[in-house]
Every structure is written in structure tokens, then in C-alpha cells.
Amino acid sequence: MKQFLSVHDVADIDALIAQALDYKADPLKDQNLGKNKRIALIFLNPSLRTRLSTQIAARQLGMEVMVFNIDKEGWALEFEEGAIMSGHTSEHIKDAAPILGKYFDILCIRTFPTLVNKEEDYSELYIQQFVKYAGVPVVSLESATLHPLQSLTDLMTIHEFWPNSKARPKVVLTWAPHVKPLPQCVANSFAQWMNAWGKADFVITHPEDYELDESFTHGAYITHDQNEALRDADFVYVKNWSTYRDYGKIYSNDPEWMLTEDKLSLTRNARVMHCLPVRRNVELSDEILDGPHSIVTAQAANRVWAAQAVLANILHNLV
Numbered sequence: 001m002k003q004f005l006s007v008h009d010v011a012d013i014d015a016l017i018a019q020a021l022d023y024k025a026d027p028l029k030d031q032n033l034g035k036n037k038r039i040a041l042i043f044l045n046p047s048l049r050t051r052l053s054t055q056i057a058a059r060q061l062g063m064e065v066m067v068f069n070i071d072k073e074g075w076a077l078e079f080e081e082g083a084i085m086s087g088h089t090s091e092h093i094k095d096a097a098p099i100l101g102k103y104f105d106i107l108c109i110r111t112f113p114t115l116v117n118k119e120e121d122y123s124e125l126y127i128q129q130f131v132k133y134a135g136v137p138v139v140s141l142e143s144a145t146l147h148p149l150q151s152l153t154d155l156m157t158i159h160e161f162w163p164n165s166k167a168r169p170k171v172v173l174t175w176a177p178h179v180k181p182l183p184q185c186v187a188n189s190f191a192q193w194m195n196a197w198g199k200a201d202f203v204i205t206h207p208e209d210y211e212l213d214e215s216f217t218h219g220a221y222i223t224h225d226q227n228e229a230l231r232d233a234d235f236v237y238v239k240n241w242s243t244y245r246d247y248g249k250i251y252s253n254d255p256e257w258m259l260t261e262d263k264l265s266l267t268r269n270a271r272v273m274h275c276l277p278v279r280r281n282v283e284l285s286d287e288i289l290d291g292p293h294s295i296v297t298a299q300a301a302n303r304v305w306a307a308q309a310v311l312a313n314i315l316h317n318l319v
């Protein structure tokens with residue numbers, strides 16, 4: 001693997017899930033693979049799970065890890081080609097990224113979308129500029145439109161909690177209310193990975209006007225009827241996203257879309273997933289999060305092994 005920006009960088013999803021499960025069973029089996037290699041985790045936005053799980057994963061492969069909150073501790077970066085830098089930005093990515101590429105063997109980057117400029121966000125300007133100028137492999141810790149480490153974790157978790165390998169689980173991605181306009185990254189990415197994986201009956205449900213980019217959802221059954229979607233589901237992935245077409249807006253905050261035990265009774269005793277952080281009693285009720293159906297903690301714990309599998313693949317390609 002030369003980089004990890006989306007599912008398109010993965011040759012075999014099942015093999016990568018199997019590798020992640022192998023690391024879960026034996027975390028230190030490749031503890032010298034990353035010896036004398038340095039990795040940077042560069043954040044332009046906050047993180048709890050991604051920041052910590054990726055550090056643990058890299059250390060378990062023997063790597064030296066540095067975390068750089070570039071938005072707070074670095075110079076304000078300019079990403080536009082040919083920019084006249086007379087405003088608030090102090091350093092061009094053209095100058096910063098090659099230096100980071102000399103200091104580190106792998107660069108992991110978290111960016112976020114503006115949720116204002118759809119064209120810029122969906123061009124993945126920020127992470128693509130790191131790829132263009134760093135000269136070393138780049139791993140997405142979440143970009144403007146995708147969150148591939150989360151999605152690999154999600155598929156690994158579904159695989160783990162679905163022991164019946166002969167039957168296809170029904171997996172539902174359901175929109176949930178939120179008080180802030182959130183990125184479409186997790187939903188886009190989950191849809192992209194689920195469709196590429198093809199091992200489940202995949203349904204997306206959301207209110208009208210919350211359609212996602214079809215390039216990610218193509219292949220899924222999409223309905224505005226949440227109850228119809230939930231019927232006989234084996235996994236329910238709960239996530240808010242803001243509008244895609246009229247970009248970055250909140251059209252509906254209908255609390256009726258929050259998953260409850262009543263709604264869950266429509267499912268086949270479904271496991272409930274969420275990438276976290278979650279707004280309790282807005283996106284998901286206490287009764288679900290604290291109840292027996294929730295697998296959100298196990299899901300988040302799996303972030304370590306997914307990251308470890310990805311970093312190991314990139315390290316194998318370096319040596």
C-alpha cells in the first residue's frame with residue numbers, strides 16, 4: 001500500500017480486515033517492523049480516538065511517533081497554488097510539506113471540510129496538497145469528505161459481530177439529528193466501503209434533502225422511511241451529516257429520527273454503531289448507548305487494529 005486516503009488504496013478489503021484481526025489477537029507480532037522509522041500525526045482539527053489509537057498502533061509496530069497540532073502550534077498554512085500571501089497565512093504547503101517529508105517516513109493528516117465551499121472540500125485540496133508535496137506516504141486521519149480508518153474499523157467490527165459467514169447481514173446507515181452542521185465524511189466513507197465490500201445488504205435512510213454524493217452511495221438501497229429501513233436490520237449505524245446538495249446546511253432537526261428502543265424493536269436484535277463522539281439524547285438515546293445493543297466502545301477500540309494493519313502495509317512497501 002502506497003498511501004491510505006480511501007478504499008481505492010486497498011487491494012483486498014477482506015485481507016486487510018483479517019490483518020487487523022490478527023493484530024488484535026497478537027498486538028506485538030510485528031514490533032520491529034517500524035524500527036528506525038518515524039511517523040507524524042498532523043492535526044488541523046480535534047480528535048480523541050484517531051489521535052490515540054493511531055499512536056498506539058504505530059508504537060506497537062516499533063515506530064517513533066510525533067503528534068503535531070499544526071493548526072495551533074504551526075504557522076498558518078496556505079494551500080492555494082499561486083496565492084498572494086498577504087492575508088493571515090504564513091507558510092505555503094509547498095514549503096512545509098517537503099520538510100515534513102524529510103523528517104518523517106509516513107505522514108498522517110487530519111483535515112476537515114469548510115462546509116461552505118463544496119467544490120474545494122470535494123476536491124480534497126488540503127490532503128491532496130500534502131500528497132503532492134510531501135514525497136512520503138500519506139495516511140488520512142479523516143479528510144474533507146472521507147474517513148477511511150473509521151470505515152475499515154467499522155467493517156472489521158461488523159465482521160467480528162457477525163459470526164454467520166454464510167448469511168449476508170442487513171446493515172443500515174441512518175441519519176440522526178444534531179445541533180451543528182457536521183461533515184459528510186463518515187457517512188460517505190462508510191457507504192463507499194460497504195459498497196466496495198459487497199458482503200452485506202446495505203440500506204441508507206435519511207430525511208428528504210439529506211442525499212449524499214452518489215459517487216459514494218451508488219449500490220445502496222436508499223429510503224426516506226426510517227422504519228422501513230430498520231425492519232430486520234442486523235446492524236444500525238447512526239450518524240448525522242449536513243446537507244450535500246445545498247451544501248453544509250441543517251434542513252431538519254426532527255427528533256423523531258433519533259434511534260430509540262422502540263424503533264430498535266423493528267430490527268433483528270440489531271447491534272448499534274456510531275463512530276463517536278456522540279451527542280447523547282440528540283443523536284442517540286441514553287437507553288441505546290447504555291444498553292445491550294450498543295457496540296460503540298468495541299467499535300472505537302478496534303480503531304487501534306485497523307490503524308495497525310494500514311501502517312504495517314505501508315511499512316512493508318517502504319522496506
Ligand code: CP
Binds near residue numbers: 142276
Ligand atoms: N471517530 C473519530 O474519528 O473520533 P475522533 O474524532 O475523536 O478521532
